[in-house]
Amino acid sequence: MRVKTxxxxxxxxxxxxxxxxxHNAVLAEHQPHYYDVQDWGIDPASVTFADHIAPILxxxxxxxxRPGGGGPMSLQTYDEVRPWAPVIxxxxxxxxxxxxxxxxxxxxxxxxxxxxxxxxxxxxELAMIQAWANNGAPRGNPANEPDPLVxxxxxxxxxxxxxxxxxxxxxxxxxxxPDWWGDLGLVPxxxxxxxxxxxxxxxxxxxxxxxDDTKTVGGRYIFHHMTYTSGVLNEDxxxxxxxxxxxxxxxxxxxxxxxxxxxxxxxLQANSALHLEAAHLxxxxxxxxxxxxxxxTFFPRGYEPEYTTRGPRTGNGIDLDIVPNRAGQEVHxxxxxxxxxxxxxxxxxxxxxxxxxxMEAIWGHNIFTLNCVGYDHNWxxxxxxxxxxxxxxxxxxxxxxxxxxxxxxNNPNLADPRNWSGAGRRSVTNMxxxxxxxxxxxxxxxxxxxAARRALMTDRNDYDIGCPLCWAPETVSSTVAQGIE
Numbered sequence: 268m269r270v271k272t273x274x275x276x277x278x279x280x281x282x283x284x285x286x287x288x289x290h291n292a293v294l295a296e297h298q299p300h301y302y303d304v305q306d307w308g309i310d311p312a313s314v315t316f317a318d319h320i321a322p323i324l325x326x327x328x329x330x331x332x333r334p335g336g337g338g339p340m341s342l343q344t345y346d347e348v349r350p351w352a353p354v355i356x357x358x359x360x361x362x363x364x365x366x367x368x369x370x371x372x373x374x375x376x377x378x379x380x381x382x383x384x385x386x387x388x389x390x391x392e393l394a395m396i397q398a399w400a401n402n403g404a405p406r407g408n409p410a411n412e413p414d415p416l417v418x419x420x421x422x423x424x425x426x427x428x429x430x431x432x433x434x435x436x437x438x439x440x441x442x443x444x445p446d447w448w449g450d451l452g453l454v455p456x457x458x459x460x461x462x463x464x465x466x467x468x469x470x471x472x473x474x475x476x477x478x479d480d481t482k483t484v485g486g487r488y489i490f491h492h493m494t495y496t497s498g499v500l501n502e503d504x505x506x507x508x509x510x511x512x513x514x515x516x517x518x519x520x521x522x523x524x525x526x527x528x529x530x531x532x533x534x535l536q537a538n539s540a541l542h543l544e545a546a547h548l549x550x551x552x553x554x555x556x557x558x559x560x561x562x563x564t565f566f567p568r569g570y571e572p573e574y575t576t577r578g579p580r581t582g583n584g585i586d587l588d589i590v591p592n593r594a595g596q597e598v599h600x601x602x603x604x605x606x607x608x609x610x611x612x613x614x615x616x617x618x619x620x621x622x623x624x625x626m627e628a629i630w631g632h633n634i635f636t637l638n639c640v641g642y643d644h645n646w647x648x649x650x651x652x653x654x655x656x657x658x659x660x661x662x663x664x665x666x667x668x669x670x671x672x673x674x675x676x677n678n679p680n681l682a683d684p685r686n687w688s689g690a691g692r693r694s695v696t697n698m699x700x701x702x703x704x705x706x707x708x709x710x711x712x713x714x715x716x717x718a719a720r721r722a723l724m725t726d727r728n729d730y731d732i733g734c735p736l737c738w739a740p741e742t743v744s745s746t747v748a749q750g751i752e
Contacts, residue, residue, distance in 0.1 A: 292623040292671030293594040299360035302394035311398035315407025327386040335477035356400035363641040372641035381656030429562030439556040440489040451543035463532035466564045468524035473557025492519040494545035521646040530573040578608045578705030581668040587690040596672040607713035610658040612703035614649040619680040620672040629665035658733040670699040
């Protein structure tokens with residue numbers, strides 16, 4: 268467990284983790300994460316592509332860096348990878364800041380360490396890449412290389428074949444033109460019964476040839492993002508009943524698929540439709556026609572979620588005042604939890620000036636830093652907690668969210684560092700929202716969740732930063748009641 272301690276957390280309960288690299292939000296001051304592979308007892312000269320680097324690339328890189336993928340070059344064979352060895356070493360060493368590869372920006376030495384679908388690189392993997400690149404990027408024995416991965420872009424879903432695929436309308440963008448925002452209408456689901464959704468994956472299908480080279484992630488797509496909801500259709504099928512409307516995670520370029528907790532599936536009703544109510548499309552240098560596909564997987568029939576009420580959303584998308592040419596700008600938001608809450612996912616959402624977001628839980632005299640995550644507006648990601656790591660926060664907790672902005676020339680995502688900007692939907696304006704989600708718990712559910720977490724700990728010195736009351740004594744009312752009995 269890695270913990271950042273603030274204020275009065277009992278020293279005996281919290282192990283200390285040294286910070287080897289700077290973690291402030293000033294891009295000019297961020298230091299790459301460099302390690303010595305000898306600290307793991309490995310001879311740097313023994314690290315080869317065949318034995319060490321190829322497996323890392325297959326797990327964390329090749330899904331994008333291949334023909335037809337979002338990456339600007341293919342990294343499937345040694346001959347393709349070798350010229351890029353110095354760049355790979357540097358881009359992976361950035362790790363949790365803008366421009367890092369792979370784009371999974373959780374700061375590993377602060378807060379909770381436990382996320383689903385975590386394809387980030389470990390300290391050892393970074394050390395091996397660095398030793399390999401610094402030693403001339405040797406291939407090693409080709410016979411030791413893993414079998415090549417096979418990608419089928421016609422049927423490839425990262426979560427496997429979905430139970431239901433819904434198709435949005437075709438849209439065409441010119442090679443060069445202004446961005447377009449609008450409502451794309453309804454997509455009927457065809458469901459004849461209510462079903463609870465286990466996962467949803469959104470992908471764009473377009474007519475850009477697989478072999479075409481692109482310099483940016485957005486160069487392969489025309490949809491920047493899509494905000495959509497669902498609901499039961501009215502009698503004539505022209506609109507959804509607002510009383511039945513259900514929200515869904517936003518689709519954005521570079522975003523991962525959504526996997527809902529076993530205890531918190533999301534309802535897709537019978538006779539319903541998706542409402543593609545807010546699309547943002549852009550030109551990419553080539554006239555392109557494309558559409559979105561929604562791959563939906565269901566929980567088994569008869570499934571009922573344990574948690575159905577969602578917790579509050581944090582952030583501030585209205586009162587923003589981001590000045591030009593200044594690094595390290597902070598924006599804060601505080602929400603008092605009115606119910607016991609389990610945070611299922613953290614999804615920082617900023618715009619071009621954004622470089623980092625942190626989430627803290629203030630309970631009593633303590634401030635628990637739950638997580639800090641670097642941000643790159645080219646790669647918006649949702650970080651879904653493992654079920655046994657998700658923050659369990661008692662009602663009365665103050666959830667504090669902090670956004671960090673850098674409007675200097677060191678931020679390559681800015682159109683112009685001289686411009687002031689306030690809040691707005693365009694990328695040249697600003698947002699500050701946590702698009703992750705949480706669920707509220709009854710007292711009985713909260714106690715049961717904490718009991719399950721305590722069962723995973725060896726003793727009272729085993730501390731869970733996401734569960735501040737896990738080792739709390741029984742309440743006075745409970746003790747009194749037991750005494751009366």
